[in-house]
Amino acid sequence: xxxxxxxxxxxxxxxxxxxxxxxxxxxxxxxxxxxxxxxxxxxxxxxxxxxxxxxxxxxxxxxxxxxxxxxxxxxxxxxxxxxxxxxxxxxxxxxxxxxxxxxxxxxxxxxxxxxxxxxxxxxxxxxxxxxxxxxxxxxxxxxxxxxxxxxxxxxxxxxxxxxxxxxxxxxxxxxxxxxxxxxxxxxxxxxxxxxxxxxxxxxxxxxxxxxxxxxxxxxxxxxxxxxxxxxxxxxxxxxxxxxxxxxxxxxxxxxxxxxxxxxxxxxxxxxxxxxxxxxxxxxxxxxxxxxxxxxxxxxxxxxxxxxxxxxxxxxxxxxxxxxxxxxxxxxxxxxxxxxxxxx
Ligand SMILES: [Zn+2]
Numbered sequence: 001x002x003x004x005x006x007x008x009x010x011x012x013x014x015x016x017x018x019x020x021x022x023x024x025x026x027x028x029x030x031x032x033x034x035x036x037x038x039x040x041x042x043x044x045x046x047x048x049x050x051x052x053x054x055x056x057x058x059x060x061x062x063x064x065x066x067x068x069x070x071x072x073x074x075x076x077x078x079x080x081x082x083x084x085x086x087x088x089x090x091x092x093x094x095x096x097x098x099x100x101x102x103x104x105x106x107x108x109x110x111x112x113x114x115x116x117x118x119x120x121x122x123x124x125x126x127x128x129x130x131x132x133x134x135x136x137x138x139x140x141x142x143x144x145x146x147x148x149x150x151x152x153x154x155x156x157x158x159x160x161x162x163x164x165x166x167x168x169x170x171x172x173x174x175x176x177x178x179x180x181x182x183x184x185x186x187x188x189x190x191x192x193x194x195x196x197x198x199x200x201x202x203x204x205x206x207x208x209x210x211x212x213x214x215x216x217x218x219x220x221x222x223x224x225x226x227x228x229x230x231x232x233x234x235x236x237x238x239x240x241x242x243x244x245x246x247x248x249x250x251x252x253x254x255x256x257x258x259x260x261x262x263x264x265x266x267x268x269x270x271x272x273x274x275x276x277x278x279x280x281x282x283x284x285x286x287x288x289x290x291x292x293x294x295x296x297x298x299x300x301x302x303x304x305x306x307x308x309x310x311x312x313x314x315x316x317x318x319x320x321x322x323x324x325x326x327x328x329x330x331x332x333x334x335x336x337x338x339x340x341x342x343x
Contacts (some may be wrong), residue, residue, distance in 0.1 A: 062145035154180035166187030186210030
């Protein structure tokens with residue numbers, strides 16, 4: 001089969017690659033669409049240590065079932081599917097407790113830290129256990145389905161917060177996941193929804209996706225404006241979707257006493273936080289990791305038209321042109337959001 005292979009750091013080749021074989025509990029998927037994730041773009045230079053070469057990356061994908069293992073029940077060849085970006089064991093303490101996103105030894109598709117290698121979906125075929133599959137409605141396209149993973153990351157963050165209708169929220173960072181956090185907050189009934197970013201284009205997108213107010217994070221009056229919008233208390237909830245000290249502090253400093261910050265971004269392994277503010281105003285800091293079953297919710301929202309992802313898709317291109325698109329994203333070409341590759 002053909003695949004887009006990271007042969008060396010910064011060197012992607014569209015070339016022949018061994019077609020995966022399947023185990024009894026697995027299916028073979030013929031990939032129809034796979035989105036380029038920011039983590040693939042950051043990872044291709046070796047800086048994250050999670051893309052040991054050679055590797056086929058890609059974990060935001062959709063396709064059709066091409067082969068079925070002998071033990072697999074309930075799925076048929078030709079079924080249109082998307083799948084979790086994580087392979088987790090069913091027989092795991094965390095999985096049984098309902099937290100498969102925290103399960104031991106889980107593997108992310110298209111990722112290779114030192115401990116494992118699981119080739120991903122920038123290829124004609126990919127194999128995986130059947131229990132991570134989700135069926136697509138006829139009115140959800142393969143390209144749209146390749147966007148479900150980043151939306152589900154946002155949906156998980158909003159689920160972790162347990163926010164209720166009418167509560168105020170700030171979202172710090174209006175990139176792909178941040179914009180979808182805004183959308184999920186709108187669906188959850190949050191009000192006002194205040195988005196902050198450095199980039200005017202991203203703030204405009206945030207408004208289109210449901211932000212009631214947007215501010216540049218460098219704006220000196222930003223804390224005054226947030227107080228004005230929240231009855232001089234500060235926001236009930238904050239969502240941090242960047243992961244550096246400045247933005248984590250901006251998020252925490254936007255909260256009212258007793259407020260809750262949900263930390264999603266993790267660009268840096270460590271940040272500083274205003275400890276005394278957290279302690280003396282009894283803030284809750286919650287981590288949100290990946291996805292814990294929010295695929296069905298997002299697929300239902302897509303199928304019913306309550307959420308639209310088309311605006312975030314900048315380009316759909318053949319997999320053979322993947323190297324060029326990766327380098328355009330690596331060089332941070334402005335206005336480029338999601339690029340989807342089709343094998
Ligand atoms: Zn991703």
